[in-house]
Amino acid sequence: MNEGPTGLGRLGWIIGAIAAPTSLVTGLLYYFGYYHAYWFFAYFGVNSTVLNFSTADYLRRSLDALWVPMTLTAAVGLLAFWAHELLRGRLAAEAGREVLRHAIPVVAGLGLLLTLGGLWSTLTETFLNRVLVLAPLSLSLGVTLLAYALHLRRTLAAATPPPDATSAANADPPDGEADDRDSSASDPDPLTSGSPADSDTSNTSSPSVTRPEWVALAEWAVIFVLVALGLVWAANDYAASVGETRARRLASQLANYPSTVLYSERSLSISAPGVSETRCHDPKAAYGYRYDGLTLVLQSGNQYVMLPYRWTPTNGVALVVPRSDSVRLEFGPPPSADPQGPAC
Template sequence: MRVRPTRPGEVRRLPSLRAPAAASRPAGTSVLHAVAVVGSPVALATSLMVYYGWVRTRAKAEKLGYDSALLDFSVQDYLLRSVDVLFVPLTLLVLIALGLHWAHQRVVLPTVRHRRLGTALPRVLTGTALLLGLGLVVLTVLRPHIAGTWFPYVLTLALVSALYADVLRRHVGHSRVMAPSLRVLALLALGLTVFWDTERIATAVGEGQANNIAADPDQLVAVTVHSAKRLATNLPGVVETPVTSPGAHAKFRYDGLRLVQRSGNRYFLVGTGWDPAHRRVMLLKETDDLHLEFSR
């Protein structure tokens, strides 16, 4: 290869020895990045499901009269118990989101192209958000027990109205839009209210299951306990019968019990005459002195 001689005063540039950026990056970096991008949302979703399963379990236990810590559930147990909490709300949320997206594309956007409507609709949404917020304040002062029930749902609606009004203003090129920092705070508040809403739903599901049991304990699996020793129980509806058969290991039989929950070798039982005013739950651990029979 011929090398052109340099002229007087000319500086020759040598070829760069720096490797391409892609080549200098470790091979596993892109894989780790992909794992981080996918793994973080999955970990967050799993944590939320465990939490909602725990809230549902705690609400049911408190309503029936025992401490949910006695169950000693695993993470998998709480995950399974969050399914009935999240299935209906998530299904409704997806359907509502699809409907709102269709309305936004087919109805709202063609409407706001008109100058007057493009100005009026964001104002209506902003006014709605302000009225909802003011109504929450007034209701909290006058009727705190009612406000406590509806507070997260109404606050969610107010934040959605305010944020959607800002979206429409940006679409029509309006100069008065939310500052980026304010928009971030509003989105953060919306995420917290959705979390709060779902927690309320989980509590309602747990309490609803407990109320269903209290209304008709006979719907649960019937349990007959055979015990070598007398059990100290005064559950309403439970009948103790001494066993007089010679050579029988069990000396007492207990009828009128219903299975509320099983966790490992522990059984949570109520009597057929369970009284919400005097909530009593029997906890039995499976031992050699106990024999349990289940029937429908």
């Protein structure tokens, strides 16, 4: 379709004028990093907003959430471009055009079903919501297939000679018109000439009938919004899943993490499975209490996040201790089967 590149390029220019690409990418990375952190610490019962993560913290976490989606999207997109170029070369043959005539309704029907499934899944719970990122990918893929089917239909119409011209060329000419037929037979084929004048301008499916620019722009804008929303929805669900998966893996490997001994000036009244409190009897000791059986998970926003070695989803607690001069941390190797630290 002639207006496709123009409409798409115009849409890209408008988006770039409204929002700088760097700001848009940074905002999306921050968004995905936020959900990664939220679900990671929610697994341990901690609200991530109390940890005062910086923008850099969220951006680093977004890489873990987007590595797989970005890699797969780039690979699928590259394969799609190569397949499209291969298909363009086959359009020159009549057999290729005949295959397209039967394939376009199939592609459009599949795209319609996927689009309806994705849209319905945004309104209510469907079987698509039960599989990770299946509902949003159905929406994005369905809209893409519908747009591509429309593009193929317009391309096929441009490459197919008008029926009237074909029948007139094959008909026997009246007497005295043989020279006219010979001259018409020497005219270039519409597929190879590519001249708009060779097409039937009265045919509304012909690309010679150019639509207004605003129509092409609106069409590309709707396609872009629907596909982008589906991809953002899918990446959001995947980021949440990755955050919770990382938390589960950490919980299963707590025994291999270095031990963290927490010293405090005052009693912190920590009551958690496997955590022991020892009171230091030395009156000159700067820290009067010692806590064993903990491991440090994160330090952020002047706060320590610690977990007991015996943490479980059913009875485990997470500790958020403010970083100050009243506490001190001491690190060591992972504890043995009977984690009993030395006396103060």
